[in-house]
Amino acid sequence: MAEHPAYPVGLRLTGRRVVVLGGGQVAQRRLPALIAAGADILLVSPEATPSVEAMAEAGEITWERRPYADGDLADAWYALIATSDPEANTQASAEAEAHRVWCVRSDNADAATAWTPATGYSEGVTVAVLTSRAKGRDPRHTAAIRDAVVEGLRDGTLVAPHHRTRTPGVALVGGGPGDPDLITVRGRRLLAEADVVIADRLGPRDLLAELPPHVEVIDAAKIPYGRFMAQEAINNALIEHAKQGKSVVRLKGGDPYVFGRGMEELQALAEAGIPCTVVPGISSSISVPGAAGIPVTHRGVAHEFTVVSGHVAPDDERSLVDWASLAGLTGTLVILMGVDKIGRIAETLVAHGKPADTPVALVQEGTTAAQRRVDATLATVAETVRTQDVKPPAVIVIGEVVTVGGQAPAPARPQPPE
Known part of the structure; x- marks a missing residue:
């Protein structure tokens, strides 16, 4: 037949x-x-x-x-x-x-x-690839086609236009620690579909170059503040563009809710009646130490890790951190935004009983081609930061896990052509 x-x-x-x-x-x-x-x-x-x-x-x-x-x-x-x-x-x-x-x-x-069929899924779309005839069926080839289509939909390299009106709104997207490959597939897809992208300086900047020419990219650091505070100006920019019927992505470094002020933006959007979705991101608090060869936990060494903001010093009346209690913990302490305050932080931890020879690692520009790791102790970290010219952004890791894996080389990433 x-x-x-x-x-x-x-x-x-x-x-x-x-x-x-x-x-x-x-x-x-x-x-x-x-x-x-x-x-x-x-x-x-x-x-x-x-x-x-x-x-x-x-x-x-x-x-x-x-x-x-x-x-x-x-x-x-x-x-x-x-x-x-x-x-x-x-x-x-x-x-x-x-x-x-x-x-x-x-x-x-x-x-x-x-x-x-070989099936895959991407944000409400099912991709099913089927060999049409029994003779010559090649399941591996069928699966490869499926994977190529799904990956393209997820990372935004395969974009199908929407023929029905999209609901305008804002997506708070966590861009990860810096390497553009470490953004979530959903975050990358939303970027590819955006009309406006309002980006932090710590977001994965390389992704912005991939956006179509019609996408308006706004540097959040350069929004005119006028009589508004910086965050209020960003909130207003999100609301104004969304009210114009545009699909807006707020691209943030790391995760929107880990010292990212994402909840403040979500609340402002909710008060304005703007629909908003939150796309979690890989936090630098765990990914950057990992990229530098440091596990934040390790069997027999650390059973817990604590992530702390170091943007205000321990003796600052605005500080909400219980540094005395942190000094008594035996696990890992990860400090974000603390490079310029690390000297006073180290002094406070030692004053409350943390051994002065506790290992410290500073990982600058983690997961990017410029990544470098500098090691010290609580006793020497302030001087090390000065002599080694450590600059933000850098993640600081304090604890015995620093010495578990030894130094890891910086990630080798191809450089873009000049």
């Missing part, structure tokens, strides 16, 4: 019976999507992998611990046959045909009535 291409379709399985035969690796890979689709899943298998068993224990699927038996597919809308018994697979496939149940077979795709 002439071979016809497969007909692609999306199954709406919410509340409908799906039978899965076999609890091995195939079921482990396929079950999460069936669960996400809201299917009423019956698993029939004498055994299951630990992950599949955990799904049953969580009540996400119903598991009958036995081999396949005739009649198991009678009430099913869809079946996945993936046992290690070829005879059972053949019998189940025949039952599916008799009951007109669409059936996928892991052992023999040609004998199945349905095929599972």
Whole structure:
């Protein structure tokens, strides 16, 4: 008979019976999507992998611990046959045909009535790639196409225009510690779709060069403040552009809520009736030490780590940090925005009992091509910062974890052409 291409379709399985035969690796890979689709899943298998068993224990699927038996597919809308018994697979496939149940077979795709496409997801869009004919099926090639499309949608290199009006609003996007590769895929996609980007100087600047020419990029440090405080001026800029019907991204370094004043911006937008979404980012408090070879926790060395803002000195009446209590902790202390105050911070910690020989590492421009690490102790860190000319932005790590891995080389990143 002439071979016809497969007909692609999306199954709406919410509340409908799906039978899965076999609890091995195939079921482990396929079950999460069936669960996400809201299917009423019956698993029939004498055994299951630990992950599949955990799904049953969580009540996400119903598991009958036995081999396949005739009649198991009678009430099913869809079946996945993936046992290690070829005879059972053949019998189940025949039952599916008799009951007109669409059936996928892991052992023999040609004998199945349905095929599972290579699928991926990107912000409400399902990408499904299917080889149209049985002859010459190449699952790896199909998966590679799927991956290329999904990656392009996620990182913004593949942009499909919206043909329906988008809801204007603001996205507070955490850009990560500096390396443009360390922004989240959602953050990168929102950047690619933005009309206006209001960026901090500590955000991943390299990403701005990739934006389409029509995108308006505003340096938050250069917004005219007039009679407003800096933060109030930024809030007003976000509100004004959003009210013009534009999609606005507030690109911030690290995470919006880790010393990023993200909540202040969210509250201002909420008061103005502007919809806002928050996209978390990788905080420099853990990523920059990691890039420099320093684990903030390590078995037998540190069971906790504390992240502190050092933008005001310990003796400043505005300080909210209990430095005396921090001095008594045995774990890791990570200080952000503290380069110019580190001398007074070190003196305070030592005065409250922290050993003066406690190791200290300062990681400047972490995760970027300019990254460098300078080591000291609490007793020497103030002089080291002066003699080594350590400048912000730098993350300061205090504790024994500094000596766990030794010095790590700065990340090798290709330089852009001049």
